[in-house]
Amino acid sequence: MFKLGIITISDRSSKGERPDKSGQAIRESFPASDCQVAKYEVIPDEKDIIAGRLAQWADGGEVDVIITTGGTGLGPRDVTPEATLSVIDKEVPGIAEMMRAKSFSATPYSLLSRAVAGTRKKCLIINLPGSPRAVRECLEIILPVIAHAVAVIKGEITEHIAPEAGRD
Numbered sequence: 001m002f003k004l005g006i007i008t009i010s011d012r013s014s015k016g017e018r019p020d021k022s023g024q025a026i027r028e029s030f031p032a033s034d035c036q037v038a039k040y041e042v043i044p045d046e047k048d049i050i051a052g053r054l055a056q057w058a059d060g061g062e063v064d065v066i067i068t069t070g071g072t073g074l075g076p077r078d079v080t081p082e083a084t085l086s087v088i089d090k091e092v093p094g095i096a097e098m099m100r101a102k103s104f105s106a107t108p109y110s111l112l113s114r115a116v117a118g119t120r121k122k123c124l125i126i127n128l129p130g131s132p133r134a135v136r137e138c139l140e141i142i143l144p145v146i147a148h149a150v151a152v153i154k155g156e157i158t159e160h161i162a163p164e165a166g167r168d
Contacts, residue, residue: 005039005040007040022135023040092119
């Protein structure tokens with residue numbers, strides 16, 4: 001079981017002007033048997049605030065995975081990818097690439113997502129889009145690898161054997 005942190009990045013939700021449906025979609029998408037939501041916060045689209053919170057949570061050791069939602073598009077206030085890139089130690093491009101590729105069948109607008117994923121110390125950080133529907137679609141794609149990624153980051157797994165592999 002891993003500990004999950006959820007950060008919703010939205011000017012309007014952080015001011016209480018709109019409910020946080022995307023953060024709730026993240027919470028509902030993770031099986032309770034796999035993880036415990038240890039931290040949750042709604043913050044504005046401010047690069048320094050986002051980067052600071054990501055670093056604080058990752059460095060604090062209270063979460064193994066941080067999932068952000070919002071701020072990954074092309075709008076002038078969309079700065080989540082830049083904030084994330086400023087704090088990660090290693091980028092994990094396959095996660096974001098697969099989210100974009102698989103989401104394309106639902107909407108061609110997935111190509112406009114600038115979401116990134118990476119690690120900071122022993123924490124996996126993944127950016128998701130801001131809509132609840134996109135959150136659910138993206139998590140469906142990446143959920144099967146998150147627990148494995150956490151185990152690798154923590155040094156608990158040192159080999160990658162595909163689920164269908166293991167045959168001579």
